[in-house]
Amino acid sequence: MPLVDIQNLTVSFPQHGGVVQAVRGITLQVAAGESVGIVGESGSGKSVTCMAILRLLRQPPARITADRLELDGIDMLRATRGQLAATRGRVASMVFQDPMTAFDPVFTIGHQIVETIKAHRDTTTAAAMAETVALLARVKIKAPEAIANSYPHQLSGGMLQRGMIAMALSCQPKILFADEPTTALDVTIQAQILELIKELQAELGMGLIMVTHDLGVVAETVDRVVVMYGGRVMEMGPVQDIFDAPQHPYTQALLSSIPGRMPGKRRLVEIPGASPNPANPPSGCPFHPRCTLADAKCGVEAPVFAPVGEGRAAACWRLQ
Ligand SMILES: Nc1ncnc2c1ncn2[C@@H]1O[C@H](COP(=O)(O)OP(=O)(O)OP(=O)(O)O)[C@@H](O)[C@H]1O
Ligand code: SF4
Ligand SMILES: [Mg+2]
Known part of the structure; x- marks a missing residue:
C-alpha cells in the first residue's frame, strides 16, 4: 500500500468573478521511504498540492475534490478533525520555506x-x-x-x-513534506540543511516530498521527480532518467534553459511566454501556448497522463 495515494486531486479557490483552478487532477503515489521531488514554475500548484494532501488549506475558501486522497491508508478527505491532527504528526509533517511561520x-x-x-x-x-x-x-x-x-x-x-x-x-512521521526548505537561506547553510534532511531520511527510513525550484536540489536529494505545470503533472520518472532524457516538451524546455545543466546555474529559468492564468487556464494542453511542438489538437484536447517507459509517465500527445 503506498504511503501517499492520490487520485485525481483538484483544488480550486472560488473568487469574485471566477474560480482559481490551482490543482487540476493530479494522481501520485509515494511508497514508504521513497523520496520524490516536485518541480515547476511559480504558481504551478506545488505548495497547494502538498497543503491539500495534509488538509492544511482552509476550507472555504479552498475546494478540494479527489477520487482518492489517502495518507497511510487514512482517507484525508473524510477524516475528522481529530484524525487529521493525529495523522499530521504521526504520518506526515511539513517544513516550510520560512521557519518564522x-x-x-x-x-x-x-x-x-x-x-x-x-x-x-x-x-x-x-x-x-x-x-x-x-x-x-x-x-x-x-x-x-x-x-x-x-x-x-x-x-x-x-x-x-x-x-x-x-x-x-x-x-x-513516516514522511516529511519540505516546501522550498532552503530557498530563504544562504548557499552554505542551504547545503548543510539539505545534507541534514538526507541524513535523517536515511537514518529514520522516512519518505520525503521535496518541493523546489532548484533542479540541483532535486538531483541531490530525491529518487523520483514530478514536473508540474498549470496545476497538472506533465512528467514523472526516476531522477536520472528525467535529467538524462526528458521526454515532455516542458521538461525539455526547463532543462535546456539551464546552461551547462548543473551544478553551475541550476535554478529554473523562465521559459519564454507567460505561465497559465489559473483563473482562466488555456484549453487543451496547459503548455500549448508556449510549446514549440503544439498542433491543433493540443489546443483543444488535454493529453492523457500515460506511461512513457519503465516507471515513467507524461502528459503529451506527441508521446502517445
Ligand atoms: N488561498 C488562495 N486563494 C486563491 N488562490 C490561491 C490561494 N493559494 C494559492 N492560490 C493560487 O494557486 C496557484 C498555485 O499556487 P501554489 O502556491 O501551489 O504555487 P507554487 O507552485 O507553490 O508556486 P511557488 O513556486 O511560487 O511557491 C497560484 O496561482 C496561487 O495564486
Ligand atoms: S500535448 Fe502538444 S502542446 Fe502539450 S506538450 Fe505535447 S506537443 Fe506540446
Ligand atoms: Mg510554493
Whole structure:
C-alpha cells in the first residue's frame, strides 16, 4: 500500500468573478521511504498540492475534490478533525520555506516542540523536554539546551530551519513534506540543511516530498521527480532518467534553459511566454501556448497522463 495515494486531486479557490483552478487532477503515489521531488514554475500548484494532501488549506475558501486522497491508508478527505491532527504528526509533517511561520514568537523553541510532542503522545513535560533537547542535537544544533530556551527571534535563519525540522520530526512521521526548505537561506547553510534532511531520511527510513525550484536540489536529494505545470503533472520518472532524457516538451524546455545543466546555474529559468492564468487556464494542453511542438489538437484536447517507459509517465500527445 503506498504511503501517499492520490487520485485525481483538484483544488480550486472560488473568487469574485471566477474560480482559481490551482490543482487540476493530479494522481501520485509515494511508497514508504521513497523520496520524490516536485518541480515547476511559480504558481504551478506545488505548495497547494502538498497543503491539500495534509488538509492544511482552509476550507472555504479552498475546494478540494479527489477520487482518492489517502495518507497511510487514512482517507484525508473524510477524516475528522481529530484524525487529521493525529495523522499530521504521526504520518506526515511539513517544513516550510520560512521557519518564522512555524514558530510562535512569544514562546521558546523548546516549549513549542514540547507542546507538539505532548499533543501527539501521552508523556510528561520533563520527558518531552529531554526528547526536545535530543532532537535539537540530532538536527546538529550546538548547545541544544540553550536553544530550547531561546525565542525564535534570537536564532538565525539556518538555526530556525533546523528547529523547524526538529519540530517536524518530533512525532516520528513516516514522511516529511519540505516546501522550498532552503530557498530563504544562504548557499552554505542551504547545503548543510539539505545534507541534514538526507541524513535523517536515511537514518529514520522516512519518505520525503521535496518541493523546489532548484533542479540541483532535486538531483541531490530525491529518487523520483514530478514536473508540474498549470496545476497538472506533465512528467514523472526516476531522477536520472528525467535529467538524462526528458521526454515532455516542458521538461525539455526547463532543462535546456539551464546552461551547462548543473551544478553551475541550476535554478529554473523562465521559459519564454507567460505561465497559465489559473483563473482562466488555456484549453487543451496547459503548455500549448508556449510549446514549440503544439498542433491543433493540443489546443483543444488535454493529453492523457500515460506511461512513457519503465516507471515513467507524461502528459503529451506527441508521446502517445
Ligand atoms: N488561498 C488562495 N486563494 C486563491 N488562490 C490561491 C490561494 N493559494 C494559492 N492560490 C493560487 O494557486 C496557484 C498555485 O499556487 P501554489 O502556491 O501551489 O504555487 P507554487 O507552485 O507553490 O508556486 P511557488 O513556486 O511560487 O511557491 C497560484 O496561482 C496561487 O495564486
Ligand atoms: S500535448 Fe502538444 S502542446 Fe502539450 S506538450 Fe505535447 S506537443 Fe506540446
Ligand atoms: Mg510554493
